[in-house]
Structures are given as C-alpha cells and as structure tokens.
Amino acid sequence: MPVPLLEIPEIARLEAGQGLVRIPDQQDVPFTPRVRAIVDTAEFRRLASITQLGLVSRIYPGAMHTRFEHALGVFHNALRYLAQLSRDTRFRAAVDVHSAEVLLCAALLHDLGHWPFCHPIEDMSLAELPSHERHASEFLTPGRELAQVLESEWNVAPAEVLDVLAARTDSTPLRIVRSILSGPIDIDKMDYLERDSLHCGVPYGRNFDKNRLIQSLVLNEAGDGLALSYKGKTAAELMVFARYVMFGEVYWHHAVRSATCMFARAFYELRSGLDLHELLQHTEADVIHELRERGRGTRAEPLLEGIFGPRRRIYKRVLEATLHQNRALHDQLSRRPFEFLVRTSARFAEVLSAKLGIALSPCDILIDAPPGHREIEFKVDIFFPKEQAYRPLQEVSPVVRALAGTQFDDYVKRVRLFAAPQVARSIAAIPDLTELLAQSVLDLQPE
Amino acid sequence: MPVPLLEIPEIARLEAGQGLVRIPDQQDVPFTPRVRAIVDTAEFRRLASITQLGLVSRIYPGAMHTRFEHALGVFHNALRYLAQLSRDTRFRAAVDVHSAEVLLCAALLHDLGHWPFCHPIEDMSLAELPSHERHASEFLTPGRELAQVLESEWNVAPAEVLDVLAARTDSTPLRIVRSILSGPIDIDKMDYLERDSLHCGVPYGRNFDKNRLIQSLVLNEAGDGLALSYKGKTAAELMVFARYVMFGEVYWHHAVRSATCMFARAFYELRSGLDLHELLQHTEADVIHELRERGRGTRAEPLLEGIFGPRRRIYKRVLEATLHQNRALHDQLSRRPFEFLVRTSARFAEVLSAKLGIALSPCDILIDAPPGHREIEFKVDIFFPKEQAYRPLQEVSPVVRALAGTQFDDYVKRVRLFAAPQVARSIAAIPDLTELLAQSVLDLQPE
Amino acid sequence: MPVPLLEIPEIARLEAGQGLVRIPDQQDVPFTPRVRAIVDTAEFRRLASITQLGLVSRIYPGAMHTRFEHALGVFHNALRYLAQLSRDTRFRAAVDVHSAEVLLCAALLHDLGHWPFCHPIEDMSLAELPSHERHASEFLTPGRELAQVLESEWNVAPAEVLDVLAARTDSTPLRIVRSILSGPIDIDKMDYLERDSLHCGVPYGRNFDKNRLIQSLVLNEAGDGLALSYKGKTAAELMVFARYVMFGEVYWHHAVRSATCMFARAFYELRSGLDLHELLQHTEADVIHELRERGRGTRAEPLLEGIFGPRRRIYKRVLEATLHQNRALHDQLSRRPFEFLVRTSARFAEVLSAKLGIALSPCDILIDAPPGHREIEFKVDIFFPKEQAYRPLQEVSPVVRALAGTQFDDYVKRVRLFAAPQVARSIAAIPDLTELLAQSVLDLQPE
Amino acid sequence: MPVPLLEIPEIARLEAGQGLVRIPDQQDVPFTPRVRAIVDTAEFRRLASITQLGLVSRIYPGAMHTRFEHALGVFHNALRYLAQLSRDTRFRAAVDVHSAEVLLCAALLHDLGHWPFCHPIEDMSLAELPSHERHASEFLTPGRELAQVLESEWNVAPAEVLDVLAARTDSTPLRIVRSILSGPIDIDKMDYLERDSLHCGVPYGRNFDKNRLIQSLVLNEAGDGLALSYKGKTAAELMVFARYVMFGEVYWHHAVRSATCMFARAFYELRSGLDLHELLQHTEADVIHELRERGRGTRAEPLLEGIFGPRRRIYKRVLEATLHQNRALHDQLSRRPFEFLVRTSARFAEVLSAKLGIALSPCDILIDAPPGHREIEFKVDIFFPKEQAYRPLQEVSPVVRALAGTQFDDYVKRVRLFAAPQVARSIAAIPDLTELLAQSVLDLQPE
DSSP, X not given: OOOGGGGSHHHHTTTTOOSEEEETTTEEEEOOHHHHHHHTSHHHHGGGGSBSSGGGGGTSTTOOOBHHHXXXXXXXXXXXXXXHHTTOHXXXXXXOHHHHHHXXXXXXXXXXXXXXXXXXXXXXXXXXXXXHHHHHHHXXXXXXXXXXXXXXXXXXXXXXXXXXXXXXXXXXXXXXXXXXXXXXXXXXXXHXXXXXXXXXXOSTTSOSOHXXXXXXEEEOTTSSSEEEEGGGHHHHHHHHHHHHXXXXXXXXXXXXXXXXXXXHHHHHHHGGGOOHHHHTTSOHHHHHHHHXXXXXXXXXXXXXXXXXXXXXXXXXXXXXXXXXXXXXXXXXXXXXOHHHHHHHHHHHHHHHHHHHTSOOOTTSEEEEOOOSSOOOOOOOEEEETTTTEEEEHHHHOHHHHHHTTHHHHHHHSOEEEEXXXXXXXXXXXXXXXXXXXXXXXXXXXXX | OOXXXXXXXXXXXXXXXXXXXXXXXXXXEEOOHHHHHHHTSHHHHGGGGSBSSGGGGXXXXXXXXXXXXXXXXXXXXXXXXXXXXXXXXXXXXXXXXXXXXXXXXXXXXXXXXXXXXXXXXXXXXXXXXXOHHHHHHHHTOTTSHHHHHIIIIIOOOHHHHHHHHSOSSOOHHHHXXXXXXXXXXXXXXXXXXXXXXXXXXXXXXSOSOHHHHHHTEXXXXXXXXXXXXXXXXXXXXXXXXXXXXXXXXXXXXXXXXXHHHHHHHHHXXXXXXXXXXXXXXXXXXHHHHHHHHHHTTSTHHHHHHHHHSSSOOOOEEEEEEOTTTOHHHHHHHTTOOHHHHHHHHHHHHHHHHHHHTSOOOGGGEEEEOOOSSOOOXXXXXXXXXXXXXXXXXXXXXHHHHHHTTHHHHHHHSOEEEEEOHHXXXXXXXXXTHHHHHHHHHHHHSOO | XXXXXXXXXXXXXXXXXXXEEEXXXXXXXXXXXXXXXXXXXXXXXXXGGXXXXXXXXXXXXXXXXXXXXXXXXXXXXXXXHHHHHTTOHHHHHXXXXXXXXXXXXXXXXXXXXXXXXXXXXXXXXXXXXXXXXXXXXXXXXXXXXXXXXXIIXXXXXXXXXHHHHXXXXXXXXXXXXXXXXSSTTOHHHHHHHHHHHHHHTOSTTSOSOHHHHHHTEEEOTTSSSEEEEGGGHHHHHHHHHHHHHHIIIIITOHHHHHHHHHHHHHHHHHGGGOOHHHHTXXXXXXXXXXXXXXXXXXXXXXXXXXXXXXXXXXXXXXXXXXXXXXXHHHHHHTTOOHHHHHHHHHHHHXXXXXXXXXXXXXXXXXXEOOOSSOOOOOOOEEEETTTTEEEXXXXXXXXXXXXXXXXXXXXXXXXXEEEOHHHHHHHHTOTXXXXXXXXXXXXXXXX | OOOGGXXXXXXXXXXXXXXXXXXXXXXXXXXXXXXXXXXXXXXXXXXXXXXXXXXXXXXSTTOOOBHHHHHHHHHHHHHHHHHHHTTOHHHHHHOOHHHHHHHHHHHHHTTTTOOTTHHHHHXXXXXXXXXXXXXXXXXXXXXXXXHXXXXXXXXXXXXHHHHHHSOOSOOHHHXXXXXXXXXXXXXXXXXXXXXXXXXXXXXXXXXXXXXXXXXXXXXXXXXXXXXXXXXXXXHHXXXXXXXXXXXXXXITOHHHHHHHXXXXXXXXXXXXXXXXXXXXXXXXXXXXXXXHHHHTTSTHHHHHHHXXXXXXXOOEEEEXXXXXXXXXXXXXXXXXXXXXXXXXXXXXXXXXXXXXXXXXXXXXXXXXXXXXXXXXXXXXXXXXXXXXXXXXXXXXXXXXXXXXXXXXXXXXXXXXXXXXXXXXXXHHTOTTHHHHHHHHHHHHSOO
C-alpha cells in the first residue's frame, strides 16, 4: 500500500545518502534542487549571518553556530517526524502531501522573522518593535525571490507558510502542522537543545533519546496535535529535563545574563535614534557595527564596548536571588516591565552612590529579572495503548510536574544584580545590599 | 619529590574544575587571571572574529568556529603535554618553568599572525604579502596591551614568544618547545583535527585516541624534540590517517576548493588596489565587506558575490585528475606558480570560447592544482622501551609510509577545473576537454 | 608543597598511561603490581563469573558485564575522588595515606560479599540467608590468599576493609571513606549507572557530567562526609535523574521484573533443599546449573527453564498499577513480605482457576510489588562558596525533591501481575481482574 | 511505485520503534513474531552461552558479549543493507523477497556452526574437527525446532540457509546474498568491529562512518556482488584501517595471543581424549569445565588453570619479531603447521633447559606465529558515477594498497615466544635468545 507522504522527494531521500548537506552532529540533510532553491535565496542566506545564541558566545566561545545551520536541522527533524507519523492512519487521513510540503517550507523558514539578538530585544517589549510575523512576512512579499521560489518550485503560497508560523486560519491539518513546529516536543526545540549543547561543548542538551521520542509520535485524542505513546514517556521526561538544565547552565547562566542585560540596556538607551524596521533586516555584524557607532560618546558606550569591543568587560554579579532564597525580592522584581527595572536601577545607583561616596552612572547597575512570559510548554499527552487512554505528561511524571508551572521559571530564572567591573567589588561588600535594593523598589513604588 | 612544572598554576588546575572556560567538546580550559588577561586583550580578542576554516562554512554550514576557540584548545593541549612530559626526567632537566610558560603563551598566541582567509591568500605567494612572523610581531610590539600583559602577568618577553613561533635563536629547550607547537604530533594539529571535525559534523578527524597519544609522549633520541613510546604507535597512525581523511573530505573537498579558487582569483584581481598591510589586520567580516566593495563592477564581482553575496553560486567542477588518473596533466599543473594557473585558465577560456561559440570571461574558468609546499609532517620516532631503540614511524607503519612522501599530496590534492555555473554544463560536455586543457598549457609554455 | 595522597602509586599513575587495564568506555585503570596481586587472587577472580545485572541480560542481550569489570570501574572512581579531594585541606587533614589505601582496597572489594542473583534473593528476606558482611568476611579470612595479599602488599588488615564495607567502629576518616563508597554520590553508583547503560545499549545512565561532579567534590559542613560545591548541583541533579530513568527503563523494566519474579519464586520453592552457605560461593553458571538440577520435576522447573533453559519463556504482564493508577491495590501489596505475595498469588490462582475453568498451578501467577526498603539516597548537601553555606540538594532542586521520598519508588516500582505464557491471554481478558485480585488479598487478610 | 523488499515486515519496522530488542550501542533490532520464533529456539539460544571474543576477556575485562548479541547486530545490518540496496534497480531485479528473507535468516544464523573458542581451535587444523558447515547443518537438521521454525514461520528451507553460509549451488542472487554476508564490507565485519571495540572499551573499531558506507552500497559491474559508489571510498578506507588497528590492539594483542597459545596448546595435549563432535555442541562454560576436568594432572593443567583457574597466570612474552624486525625468523615460523610449532617449542625447551640449567617442561615455552590463511579481504570495487567506471579499492587508495597483500598480516601478526611466568625472566635475559630459537628450528628441519 503506497504511502504518498513517503514519496515526498526529501523524505524518500532521508536514508539515501545522495545530494545532502552535512551538519553537526553527523546529520545528513537531503538537499534536493527545490531545497537548494530556497536555501540559495538572499532571504534564507541571511540566516547564515545571525548566530543562534547571540551573546552566549561571549561565555561559551564555541557557540558561533548560525540560524542557517539550525534551520537545516529543524527541516531534517520535520522530515523524520513526517516519515514517522505517516505510519499513523489518522495522520495520513488528516495531512496530505501538500500540507506536509507546507510544513517542510515552514520548517526551513521558521526563523525567517528573527533578527540579531532577537530575544533580549523582544524581552523589552518596546512599542516600536515589529512582530516576528510582520517581519517574516516582509521577506515573503510576493515578487521577492523567496516567494517566487516557493510558488514555482514547491507550489506553496507564501501565505500558507505564514499561516503555519502565526495562525490566521484554523483547520485540523493546520493545527497538527503547527503543533509539529511549535509545542512541547516540537522540531525546533528538539534541534536547538542538541545543537546548542554541542557547539557550547556541554553535555546537557543532548542524549535525550531523540530516536525513541520520534518513534513514539502519535496524534492526540482530538486528532489535532502531537502526543506520544507510552514508550516515549521517559524520552519526553529526559527532553524536558534537558531543557531545564540548558536554561540553568547556558541560557540563564549568570554571565550570559550579564552580557544580555548590558546589551538590552544599551539598546534601550539608543532606541529612539534607531530605525528598528531597517536595523532588524541587517546581519548580526552590521547590527553590532551600527550600535557601536551610535553608542560612541553615550552612556551606552561602555556597555557595548564591554561586550563587543576589543576588550571584553562583562559586568559582575553582585547579588542573586531565587524565589526560594528571597521570595520578597523576587516578587518585587519578577515579571515587571523593562522600563521599571531601568528606573529601579537608576534609583539604586543613586542610593549606592551616596552609600559608597562615589559617583555611579545610572548604567553602572543592571537589574535582571524573569520577564513576563513563562516557560510553560509541558502540555503533551501520553497515549497508553493497552488502555487506549491519553493522560497528560504532568500527571504521569513527577519530574515534569515538578518542572512545570512556577518551578521551572522560578528556579532557573533568577533576580540578579550586575555591576560595572570597576565598582563591583565595593558594591558586593555592602552588608545590607539586599535590603537597600528592596527599599529602592519601594521608593519608586510605594505599596 | 616536587615537580615544579606541575605547579604552574594552569597545569595544577587542569583537573580542578575551577575558573574555567568550556569549549567543545566538553573541554574545560583553566582560566587563571593571567590567562584571562591575555584573552581579554584586543589583540587576542581579534581571533574571535576570524573563523578557523573560512570558506569551508559555505559547504559545511556548521564550520563557524573561530581561531579564538581553537587557540584555547591548543593551549589546553599544551597543558596536557607539559603535565605528561613532566614525568620524563630528560624533559624536566631541559625545560624549566619559564620555558614552559613561554610555550603556554605561544600556544595561546600561535595564530596571532593569521588573518582572514589566510591559507588561500598565502598559497598565491604574492610578493606584497607580509610574513606571518612579521604580522604576529606587530601585535606584540612593545607598548601594545598584549606585550604589556605578557611582561607584567607572565614575566615573558614578547620576543621569546616570537622566537618560538618562528625560530631566531637555537637551544635545546627551544627546539623541544617548538616541536610541541609544530611537528607531526603537535598540539595545533591535535586540536584542529578534532575541532574541525566536530563543527563540520563529520566523524573523520576525531577518535584518534588522543589520550593514548598524549600518554605516550617522550623525548626523541637526541633529546631535542618529541617522540612517542611504542604504546602510542597505533594512535599516531590513527592521527596521520585522520588527517589524510580530513584533507580528502573537508579541506580539499571539491566544492571547498571551488570556493577557495573563486576567492583566490578575486583577491588576485583586486590585489593591486589593496593595502594588504592594513587589510590583514581586519576582522573577517570587514575583509569580506571591503573586498565586495572593491569588487563592485570588476571581474571579481561575480566571484565574490557567488561566495559572499546573498545568493550562493559556487563554480562547478568540470574536470578532475589525480596523479594516478592522469599523470601528464597532473605534472603539467601541480606546484606551479599561481600566476601560471591564472594565465593558463585565461588561455583555456579563449580556447573554450572558440570551441563553444560563446564568449567566456577569463574568470569563468578556474584551475586548481596542488601548491608548491607538500604535507610532509610524518617524521616522528617511535621509542621501543624493551630495546631502548628509536625507529621512524614510517619504518614501523606501512600505513604511514603509504601516506608519507608523494602519495598524501598526490591522492588528496587534485588538479581540478571549475567553471561558472551558467557555462559549466556546456564545458563538461566537451569530449576532449582534457586534451584541450593540456594543449592550452603547452601553448603557454612550449616544452 | 607535596601532597602525600597524590603520591599513592595508583593515583600518581592516573594519567600516566602505563601498566593499565582498559575497560569500557575507554577507561584506563592503573594496574600496579599490588593491584594486580589483588585482582589475581581466586577470591577476586570469582567476580569475573558473576554478571552485574543477572537476569537483565534476558531482556537486554548486551548486559553480560561482570562484577569484575565493575569493581575495576569503582576502583578507578576511587582514585579520581581521592585525587580531587586531596585539594581540600580539611580532607587532607582527616584522611591520611593509609586510610586512602584502605578505601582503594575497599573499592576493589566492595562486591566481595555478593553472590549470583544477589538482589532478587535478598529481596525475599529469607532467614537462612547470610548477610553480605558475613559473606564478604569469609573471603577475607586470615590465611586465605586475599587476606595475605592485603597485608603483605598493601599493609592493610582485612578487618579494616570490612570496617569500611559495614561499619563496626566509628571515626571521622572512616565516615568520610564510607560516604565515598556508599551514599548519594558514591563511586559505586557513579560506575554502575554508566556501565549498565553502556552494556545495555541505552543512553539513560550516561552523560550526567561525571567530570563536573567529581570536580565539585568537597567535604560536608561537619567534615565527615561528601558534599558538592554549587557548580556541581546540575550534575548531581542529572545523576539523580539518570538513576530514576535507569530504574524505569532497565532495573524495573516489566520484562526484567517478570524474569526476576520467576527466579525468586523458583528459588523460594527450592529453598529448603539448598545449602545457601555453599551455593552462594559458586559462580553464576554453577548456581544456574544447580538450581536447574534441583528444579527438575518440581513446580520450579517451568520457571527456571523459562529463564535459563534452551527456550526463553518469560511470563507475560497481565496487570500493572502504580500508586497513582490504583492506590488501593498498590497499598495492599507494596512492602509486604515475600511470603505474603506467594500466598496471595496461590489464592489468586485458585480464584482464576474457578473463574476460567482451567486448572492453574500456584506458580502460574506471580505478583510483583515494591519491596520494603526504599530508594532514599538523595541526601547530599550543596556548598555555596559565596555564602559559605550548605543546603540540602532537595531544598535547592525541585527535581530532586520530586524524585525523593515516596515518588521515586512509587512511580518506578510498580505492582504487577505476571502470568505463564499459556494462560496469560485468558487472564488478561478478564474484565474485573483488578477487583478479583484485590478481593484475593482481602480473603487472606481480612481488614 | 511499491518496492516489495521494503514491505518485508522487519525492514518496514526498521524505524518504527515497535517490538524491538535494544543492543549496544543504541541499536533497535526489529523483533517480529517470526524473528522471536527463531531467537527463542534452543539452537539459537545456545549462542547466548558463547562469548564473541573468548579469551580476549582475560585481557579486556569488558569483552563478555555473546554471539547472540552479535547475531542480532548482523541481522540489523542485513535489514539496513537490504533497505539501501532496494533503491538499486539491478538489485531489485536480481534479489526477490524470498532471497532477501533467506539472507535475513542466514544473517541471524551465520554463527550457528560456531563453537566456544572457535578460532584458536580451528587454527590448529586438527583432522578430527568438523567443518563449520557440517556443524551448522546439525542444528538445522529437519525435525529440530529451528528447522521447523524456518519452514513454518519464514517459508525458508534450512538447506537454503546453509547454501548461503557455504556455497553449494550457484546463481546470481546467491552470489549477491553471499557477498553481503561475507566479503570485504560484509554485515558481519561491520558489526563485530564496532561491537568488539565497544565492549573492549577501545575506540579503534568504531567511527568508520557506517552510515556513509551503507548509503554507498551498489552492485558491482558484473551485477553479482557488492561494490561501493565513490562517495563511500573514504568510509571503506576507514573500515579497512579500523580492522587493521583492531588486529594490532585487540585480536593479536600480545597478551591475548599468549592466552590463545596457552589454550591451543592445552587443547592439543588433550585432543585425543576429547569427543570433539559432542564437545563443540556445549556452552562455553561447559567446555571450560570439561577441559579443566580432563586437564587435571596432565601437562595441560597449568595452562588451563592459568587462563581459567581461580588465579590468572598468563605466559609472558619473551621475544617478538615482525617480518621487518627479523625476516629470517619470521619466515622460518610463519604459516607452518601447528604441530611443527609444538615440536619446535619442545626442542627449544630442551635447549633452554640446558642453557639455564633448569628443567623446563615442553609446555613452558609456546611459539606463536601467523597461521596459514591470510587476511585478504580488501577486494571491493569503487564505482565512479560520472565516468560510470568501476575501479578496485586498492587502486584508488594508497592506504588500502599498503594494508592489503602481505603487509597487513606481516605487521599485525607477529612471531612471538611466550614463557611460563616462573621462568620468563630467566629466558628473557638470555642474550642470544633469537639465535638459539632459529637454531632450534633448523635442528628440526635442516635446510
């Protein structure tokens, strides 16, 4: 019985070893003419000039991998997911070849709307900032090369791809396709955990038994999204845990957060003079170049030069609080607007100036705190074939339950105070630093 | 009995797990204040803006790792070599703590004289090109920050480092130290084979039993360079073989060579207008930017845009010959000056224009051939403890003997003809292409 | 400043690469004459004839590794722990060279008191069973070769080794040494998780960042046991999690438990005719041989032949309950004496015979349930250097807290009902099987 | 277009992750009911009681893996080879589903004719020894369970399997199927190199880019055997090299050979009293048991007790010669009948007794030398798609050429002299030991 999904050329070539691009670690990505046509457009090629992890490379020097490489990895996962799910009769009935090909395009293009240093910039929630979706849609404007390639080589309308990346219409196949691209066990996460781990040189994001996970993929009870059969439960726990560890050791590593806060604050300082719409279309090297030019002679200069300049000067951590170490302080500062953190650190710089008898600039002190959105993607069902029952992963895994909800964010994402290197030692030596900070918050916002 | 070498702070910290930088794959590099002082200079930081493999990333998208990361890896190897060799009484007698610390600085700084796209530029042997040594020495000019750090933090004179990188004076400890940094089993090769392999995503340059190799290190019979005890023989063979494979699959991969030829030819076209001395101090992004600017409207433009532009357009291979497939052609073109290859391809473009009835530009055809210098680094002795005898690796290993001498170069480095994509198909279809090319060589240089 | 601990010959040779034995995966175990002297005694050699995982190899065919290999791995870990802890001044003050050498002997000999199929036999809590300690002490009787080797080659009294394996006396160095050998982050667990995972061919017990864990070792606040510095927290979580996964996927895998129940029940049937004291000194092959001989013609025969005979016939799982799926049933059967489970299954066999109208033997039905002892080894402190504070791992890790206490056992160790293959299908088809089982328990033990 | 080969149930399940057995390293072997039916026969189960590497575990303690595990690995490779080759139209035309299923059975059963310590016993070329073929055929006698399973579950006649294992008839599909099971890039070698390497804990036999190798499989020019397309050339070189290294470091490791010579000599001593036909049907444990029983009180006793007894006492190497170190001696002893080596060592023991003034037993001295058959399996063709030409691997690879022919054997397989531990030191100290040995050979066989 022929399975049309398995005859999609890129899926058919998955194991053929012909016409492929090799990416770490030893992944062979099928590279048919129509894949090559997308990859060789200017719009896609741009991803080769944006690193996946931005400022992380200041701490983990190996983390120079690009969104180009990541996109190929996500595409490869898409092929494997489709090959696996094509064994499922409900999936085959719901997702036809065209929908699958739209997914393949969306997998390759899922980061099209990204820009250099995307996450720190977004976490500021600046009003001027275009949405990813609007940003992506520009690169897919009819008439641009990429739009033409999609239509002529793939018979896919750019709007179809955009509809996967950000829901506009609703249908069962679209829900399924979206849950493959974005969800608790999506092809994006499955790639970046491994890839970031590999290039950083740490073991934490690998080894979550990816093969087993893929082999367990099924549809959920409603038939409109991914679930896992029971034999993949352990692998799912491993993946959730791997993500938790990667947050603690890499993404929210204290020095990574210090560099991130420095960048965010500098960007905030310069924001009014920037043409965001244009800037965000540039390569990472160009964004750095432009920010450093703009920063020259401003308060942002030492911040930008410290992370991008010829000499690295990363701010030092002088205080750190988890929810459990200092709940009061954590609650005062978590999930507040960026602008509130800026005002608080300015106020606190005044307090410290007085206390220490030295003149601190408002940018000498940076407060880091968990942003508003939470990491909540643990909601996947586990299918028990004997009982023909679906149960939430959180219900059947104590570990996932522990990591879900507040705990993941609250342990991994901390409130931290960073200070410029030349004043860090003096500040860290202040005995009642925590109380002073708490008071500064209250000064600004009397209860 | 205390061993002073083992008390060098970075060696003492090798296993301590404190104050370290992590690089792939799971290497913990000791990061003492004086190491950090070097790494945070502008001169060293520059290595973070030069990729290790340059154009290879056009073929292997993961190969974005920098000379900065590599330098840390070589430094880590230096620590391990010293820790191992400190067990050898002859080594301890010859190499004191100061010499060892000079080696550590040299290991960190061994690529200081490199510039973006170093290898293709050097292989042209342009007269205007500064030597690595002169280039490195500029970054070590007294008064520059790096020179100051070496003197104040390490008590090492910049001239001592330069003397390791390029021999000026002679002594037994210097010979030993140089053989650690540059030789058949040096710390440089041991790092780049693994690292390039990892980031490219291929298995070939890894798994050569690095631990066994390091544990076998001894001094040679003369006591002035490295050798290996017998138990490391297999590991040495594995490493030589790994290098052979990496040349075939990565460094001289046909598409890598195509991009390399395109770059070299473009650089050659633009050379008279470039201030090499200044250009080579720039970051890789700046060099690319400047070359593309200069190339605008010249014959170099399609070459540079094809490799660096928004759309990748790499020339196609239309002919390939190893020594063994076509000795005559191979001998005609190997080890000839770059300028000769340029003239030959211009002549050949005329011939093909006539033959095909289409006007080919002189840059539509690129000839690639093995450069003058050979890969000859197989000369290491194996020490047989029972017999207390030293024998050349080549003598005791049929594999190394096979790879040494002419065969390594002659199998791995091929004569190839690349053509612009739009004409490649027509050219490849010419039945007597090889004969026409041979004739073009003769036209230029009658025997 | 010389560190005497680092001059213990086996520690000094850790990196030397000389005189070693290689065990998976690529571990080089120093093999000095005095280590070889222990290893080549009959008492130690016996460990080569006992597999590490016993019946697991019936499910994971690669799991043939022996306690001999494991002992070398634990010894290797002991060397690494000592090399690391020798950096700690408190440790150096407390543990002298002799105590360290006692630890090394104990590491090599920690399984000396084991016998084939140790865990299932112990879980029955048979009165006749010798304790490990008594069993180990026999092999260390003065006059036996091993005792002589310890005294002449190591200057260690057998009683000193026994005192580490099972506390008789108390002292600070002994507490430390015992916590290295047995505790939440001991050298035993650290070895078997990796080794079992490797030979089973699963990824779960590996990759917990062993190097980082070892590099974080410090003494606890009281100075009488192991703790971890903060930088090892993630690695500790990874290891706890790895153990959880290994229980779920290997040690308490349903088919592994089925074979284990079959073995236990057969042993129980034959117990009165066995000379346990003698039997437990035999090799695994001999124990299997003897049990099969004894079982011939008894109710134990189909059980023993099904696991050891020429044709594998493992009982089928017909019912399974975790604490959370069926708390009532779980509570009825968990942590009850083995004899109670035997009686319950006999009673239940009668009930099923009546229900199905076929004559079931009392051994056709096997009930598996968590034994009395719990897996509770999560109690290790994390040292925060900045605050100079020690906090329990459970307090600072939501994941470990989730896994500790009841949850680890209650998720991983399930109540299961196994049935002989020829009747399994009929039994599994009974709709009210769970209720019938619950009633059978009540029949025996009215509330 | 449906491909019947891909619908063979085990191939269809290759990626499905259902009903599988996991073997190292992380290989999921499809385990359909008909595979299980073969595996659960007594004839197949017997392979679980024979280790793959026999005496190697005396040197590499991890090498306890069985022929049962290996058989599953070879079967898994067979599935992957068939899945790959089913893309080749010539293969599909030549090999139908039935032939493929015969191959699958043969892959599972290829070691059926093996017995414990097969290689050392065979290398003696004893007249009484049954051939593998005859031995295998007994287990496939009609009426035995395995024969019945083949016929009823697979519709395969036992004779068909035997015909693959040892050619009786000739046809194109049979030639192809045989070249998959036995040849330079066969499924057997591809498994054991990796597996032996893994369990021994060495890196040498892994990492030869197995995926690339499988993806390059094509038919040879004649269409009756395997060849590789050009893209697999490097992987083929890596595999040939891996085998060379595994011979040097494991299979012909000096201590492995010492134990092997001890075993062979003991077996030789006892041969007349053994019922070979019966003995070779036993498990490894039983063979050891029986030999030790028989050896009691004979010259074989110290040999057998030294390798199998409670205390390991392996003979010491006192002399070693490669072809290149001592061609004369090598030529005198290589490829001679085992009986000649026995007589020579007896004669040499007399000579040494006289020289040293101590009475040596004829079994105190063992001579090891390369056996008659050579390792010659390098003959595979490489297919160059552009030129549509096939060339021998040896022609296009200098490394393979170096390893082929005499060199592989002559470097890796050495002439060695082993002596009982208690006399080894005295013998090794004799200055003209080599000359004395050479003379002993001449004494026996005047030129």
